[in-house]
Amino acid sequence: MAGVIVVFPKAEDAKSIRNLLMRNGYEVSAVCTSGAQALSAADRLGSGVVVCGYKYPDMMYEELYENLSASFAMLLVASARAVGEGVVEGVVSVTMPLKVHELLGSLDMVLHQIARRKKKRHTTPPQRSDQDRKDIQEAKRLLMERNHMTEEEAHRYLQKTSMDSGTNLVETAQMLLTLMDR
Numbered sequence: 001m002a003g004v005i006v007v008f009p010k011a012e013d014a015k016s017i018r019n020l021l022m023r024n025g026y027e028v029s030a031v032c033t034s035g036a037q038a039l040s041a042a043d044r045l046g047s048g049v050v051v052c053g054y055k056y057p058d059m060m061y062e063e064l065y066e067n068l069s070a071s072f073a074m075l076l077v078a079s080a081r082a083v084g085e086g087v088v089e090g091v092v093s094v095t096m097p098l099k100v101h102e103l104l105g106s107l108d109m110v111l112h113q114i115a116r117r118k119k120k121r122h123t124t125p126p127q128r129s130d131q132d133r134k135d136i137q138e139a140k141r142l143l144m145e146r147n148h149m150t151e152e153e154a155h156r157y158l159q160k161t162s163m164d165s166g167t168n169l170v171e172t173a174q175m176l177l178t179l180m181d182r
Contacts, residue, residue: 002114003027003028003045003049004027004028005028005049005052006018006021006050006051007033008033008056008077009034009053009055010033014031014032017077021051021107024100024104029045033057034056034058034059035056035063035064036058038050039064039068042068046071047069047071047072048072050072052064052075052076053076053078054076061074061076065088065091073090074090074091074092075092075110076091076092076094078096083095092109136170139172139173142176142177143158
C-alpha cells in the first residue's frame with residue numbers, strides 16, 4: 001500500500017489527522033508542518049498520498065503539488081471558500097468542517113487510483129525498437145520457412161520458448177537467429 005504523508009502548518013492539527021488515519025487502518029509515513037519537510041519525506045517514500053492543508057509557512061499547496069513526483073497524489077483539506085475558489089487540476093479535496101467518512105472515502109479513492117496506475121504501468125507492454133521488431137519478424141520468417149509453420153504458430157513458438165527459458169521475446173528471437181545463422 002502507498003504511504004501517506006500528513007502536512008498541516010499546526011503540528012497539533014497534523015497529529016490529529018495522523019491519529020485519525022491510523023485509528024482507521026492507514027499507515028502514516030510522515031507528519032510535517034512545512035512544504036519542504038513534505039517534499040523531503042516524499043523523496044524518501046517514493047510514492048503515496050499527501051493529505052494536507054491549504055497553506056504552510058514556506059509555500060501554498062499548489063507549489064507543493066507542482067514539486068511532488070508524478071507517483072504522488074494530493075488530498076487537500078481546506079475551507080469551503082478556498083475549495084470554491086478553485087483547486088489545481090488533479091488535486092482531490094474535502095472541505096472543512098471535516099467529516100471523517102468523507103476524508104476516509106476520499107483517501108480510499110485516491111489510494112485505489114494510485115494502485116490502478118501502478119498496475120497499469122506494470123501491465124503495459126514494453127515499446128520495442130524497430131530493430132527488435134525486425135528481429136522478431138525475421139525469427140518468425142525463418143521458423144515459417146524451415147519448419148513449415150504459419151505466422152501464428154511461429155509467434156506462439158517464440159512466446160513459449162521465451163517463457164520456458166525465462167527470457168523476453170526479443171532475446172529469444174535473437175538467440176534463434178544466432179542458432180539458425182540467419
